[in-house]
Amino acid sequence: MTLESLRLPEPRSLRAQVEQTLSAAIISGELAPGELLTVPTLAARFDVSATPVREAMLELEHRGFVEPVRNKGFRVTEVSDEALRQLVAVRQLLEPPAMEQLARVLPELPADRLEPLRAFAEQIVAGASRGDLPAYLAADVEFHLGLTALLGNDLLVDLVRDLRSRTRLVGLVAMLESDRLGESAAEHLVLLDLLAAGDAAGARDLMHRHIAHTLGWWAGNPETAEALAR
Known part of the structure; x- marks a missing residue:
C-alpha cells in the first residue's frame, strides 16, 4: 500500500473525507503499523490545505490509530x-x-424498514467482490448502525459506533486473496433474512460469529469452532 493509491470519497467536509480515507486504510491494514504519515505529504496527495489533514490526524490520534512523532508527523x-x-x-x-431483540420487535415496525439496509448489505458484498475495502467498510458501518438504530436507542447506537470506530481489522488485505472476505460479506444478507423471519436466536448467534471474525479472519488469524463459540 502506498499513498499514491489513496483516493478521497465523494464530497463531505474535507476533514471527514481525509479521516474516512485514512481510517479505512488503517482499519484494513492497507496502511501498516509503523508507517509514518506527514501532514504536508498528505495535504499534497489529497490536494487540500494542511488544516483538514491536521484535524483528521488529531481525530485518528484520539481513536488510537496514530501517534505523534516529534518533528516528523504521525506513525500508524x-x-x-x-x-x-x-x-x-x-x-x-x-x-x-441487540439483534436478538430486533428480531423480536421487527414485526411491530413498518414492513419496509429493512429494505434500505438490504441495499447496504449488497454494497458490502459488491465491495468484497471488487476488492474495494473502503467501499466495503463504509457500507458495513451504515448497515450495522442502521440495524441498531431500528431499536430506537440512540445511546446504544452511539456506543456501537464508537466501538466500531476503534476496531482494527488488519487482516482484511490478506483476505482479498481468498474467499473469506466474500463469505463474511454474505453474512450480512443472511442476518437480514434471519431478522425478517423473526429468528431471534439465529440472529443473535450469527452476530456473535460475525463479531468473532475480528479476532480471527479479520485479524489475519485462523478460526476454530471453539474460538467462534466464545
Whole structure:
C-alpha cells in the first residue's frame, strides 16, 4: 500500500473525507503499523490545505490509530491484541443481544424498514467482490448502525459506533486473496433474512460469529469452532 493509491470519497467536509480515507486504510491494514504519515505529504496527495489533514490526524490520534512523532508527523500504531480482545468482548455484550431483540420487535415496525439496509448489505458484498475495502467498510458501518438504530436507542447506537470506530481489522488485505472476505460479506444478507423471519436466536448467534471474525479472519488469524463459540 502506498499513498499514491489513496483516493478521497465523494464530497463531505474535507476533514471527514481525509479521516474516512485514512481510517479505512488503517482499519484494513492497507496502511501498516509503523508507517509514518506527514501532514504536508498528505495535504499534497489529497490536494487540500494542511488544516483538514491536521484535524483528521488529531481525530485518528484520539481513536488510537496514530501517534505523534516529534518533528516528523504521525506513525500508524501497532494493534494491541489485548485492546482488540477488550473491544470485541464489549461488542459481544451489546450487538448480538441487540439483534436478538430486533428480531423480536421487527414485526411491530413498518414492513419496509429493512429494505434500505438490504441495499447496504449488497454494497458490502459488491465491495468484497471488487476488492474495494473502503467501499466495503463504509457500507458495513451504515448497515450495522442502521440495524441498531431500528431499536430506537440512540445511546446504544452511539456506543456501537464508537466501538466500531476503534476496531482494527488488519487482516482484511490478506483476505482479498481468498474467499473469506466474500463469505463474511454474505453474512450480512443472511442476518437480514434471519431478522425478517423473526429468528431471534439465529440472529443473535450469527452476530456473535460475525463479531468473532475480528479476532480471527479479520485479524489475519485462523478460526476454530471453539474460538467462534466464545
